[in-house]
Amino acid sequence: MSIPVAIVGLGVAGQIHARTLAATPGAKLIAAADLDEKRRAEAARAHGCRVYPHWRDLAAAEKDLAALILCTTTQERKGPLLACAERKLAVFCEKPPAHDLETAKTIAAALAESGTLNAAGFQYRAHPLAGRMKELAAGRRVLAAQTLLARPMFQLVAEGKAPKAFYSKAACGGPIIEQGSHFVDLLRWLTGDEPVAALGAGDLGDTHPREGRDCEETSVAVLRHASGMLSTHIVNWSHAKTLLQMRLLGADWDLTWDVGKPSRLHGHVDGKPVNEQADAEPFEIELRAFLDAVRDGDAAKVRCTYADACRTLAACIATAQAIERGTTVAVPNLFP
Numbered sequence: 478m479s480i481p482v483a484i485v486g487l488g489v490a491g492q493i494h495a496r497t498l499a500a501t502p503g504a505k506l507i508a509a510a511d512l513d514e515k516r517r518a519e520a521a522r523a524h525g526c527r528v529y530p531h532w533r534d535l536a537a538a539e540k541d542l543a544a545l546i547l548c549t550t551t552q553e554r555k556g557p558l559l560a561c562a563e564r565k566l567a568v569f570c571e572k573p574p575a576h577d578l579e580t581a582k583t584i585a586a587a588l589a590e591s592g593t594l595n596a597a598g599f600q601y602r603a604h605p606l607a608g609r610m611k612e613l614a615a616g617r618r619v620l621a622a623q624t625l626l627a628r629p630m631f632q633l634v635a636e637g638k639a640p641k642a643f644y645s646k647a648a649c650g651g652p653i654i655e656q657g658s659h660f661v662d663l664l665r666w667l668t669g670d671e672p673v674a675a676l677g678a679g680d681l682g683d684t685h686p687r688e689g690r691d692c693e694e695t696s697v698a699v700l701r702h703a704s705g706m707l708s709t710h711i712v713n714w715s716h717a718k719t720l721l722q723m724r725l726l727g728a729d730w731d732l733t734w735d736v737g738k739p740s741r742l743h744g745h746v747d748g749k750p751v752n753e754q755a756d757a758e759p760f761e762i763e764l765r766a767f768l769d770a771v772r773d774g775d776a777a778k779v780r781c782t783y784a785d786a787c788r789t790l791a792a793c794i795a796t797a798q799a800i801e802r803g804t805t806v807a808v809p810n811l812f813p
C-alpha cells in the first residue's frame with residue numbers, strides 16, 4: 478500500500494521530489510501547495526493531486542497524510558514545521574533548515590519534544606560514493622579537507638532561469654549558507670569531526686552585474702574542527718560550469734570525490750590506488766530513505782535529521798559572520 482504524501486513549495490526542489498514520488502511505488506503524492514497558481518496547476522496536471530495556495534490551507538484540509546515534504550523558500554519554514562510537530566506528522570525539510578539559529582533551535586526542540594519523525598535535505602550524504610569515501614576514511618586521521626562548489630548561479634539569474642533571491646543574502650542566506658552548506662554538511666558526516674571555529678573571506682566580484690547584489694561571487698571558508706583538522710571550502714557563483722569536489726587528506730592517504738554524472742572517487746589508500754565510479758541520484762535515494770523510515774516507523778533510516786542539519790547551519794552562520802567581520806568566529810554547540 479502507498480503512503481499518502483504532500484509537498485509544500487513546488488519550485489525547483491519541490492518539483493524534483495514530486496518526480497521522485499511519481500517513480501516510487503510505496504508512496505503517492507496526494508496533495509501539494511504553492512503560492513503560485515501556475516505551479517499548482519502544473520502539479521495537479523502532472524500528478525493528479527489536490528492543490529492549495531498556502532500550506533495552511535493544505536494542513537487544514539488534509540487530515541490523512543503520512544508525511545509532508547517541505548520545499549518552501551527558507552524564510553517560510555517555522556510555521557509549517559511547528560504545525561507538523563503539533564500533529565506529529567513526519568516531515569522532510571529541504572536544506573538549509575532555517576536562516577538563523579534561534580528559529581532552527583525552536584523548530585528542532587518542537588520536533589524532538591513531540592517525537593515527530595523528521596529529515597533534512599542534505600542529499601550528498603546519500604550518494605553511494607559518499608558512503609564509500611566514509612568507509613575508506615574510517616579510522617584514519619584526516620589532516621585537512623578541501624571542498625569546491627562552483628556554479629553559474631548569477632548567469633542563471635541573468636537568464637531568468639533562477640530566482641533573483643540568489644542576489645540577496647536576506648532572501649537566500651548567501652552562498653555559504655544556501656549552497657556551501659552542502660559540503661560543510663558532507664564533511665561533518667564523513668569525518669564526524671565538528672567544526673569549532675570559522676574564518677572567511679568573500680569578494681563580490683565583477684563577472685556579473687553587481688547592482689542590488691550583496692551575495693559574493695567567491696566565498697572562502699576555513700574551518701577548524703574539534704580534532705585540529707582544518708578544512709577549506711570555496712563557493713563560486715560565477716563559474717560557467719558546475720564543479721563539485723570533496724577531498725580528504727591524511728599523512729599517507731588521500732581521497733577525492735568528483736561529484737557529477739558519473740561521479741568518480743579517486744586517490745590512494747594503504748599504498749593502493751582508488752578509482753571508482755558510480756552514477757546515482759542522491760536526491761532520490763535520500764527521499765526514499767525518508768519514506769522507508771515513515772513506512773517502517775524507523776527513524777534510524779533517515780540520512781540527515783533536522784537537528785543534525787542545524788549543526789551544519791551553525792558552522793555556516795559562523796562562517797558568514799566571519800566573512801562579514803573579518804575575524805575568527807566560534808561555532809556554537811547548539812545541543813550541548
Ligand SMILES: NC(=O)c1ccc[n+]([C@@H]2O[C@H](COP(=O)([O-])OP(=O)(O)OC[C@H]3O[C@@H](n4cnc5c(N)ncnc54)[C@H](O)[C@@H]3O)[C@@H](O)[C@H]2O)c1
Nearest residue numbers: 486488489490510511512513531532549550551553571572
Ligand atoms: N537539496 C538541494 O540541493 C536543493 C536544491 C534546490 C533547492 N533547495 C532548497 O529548497 C528550498 C526551495 O528552493 P527552490 O529553489 O525550490 O525555491 P523556489 O523559489 O523555486 O520555490 C519555493 C516555492 O515555495 C512556495 N511557497 C513559499 N511560501 C509558501 C507558502 N506559505 N505556502 C505554499 N507555498 C509557498 C513559493 O511559491 C515557491 O514556488 C530552498 O531552501 C533551497 O535551498 C535545495
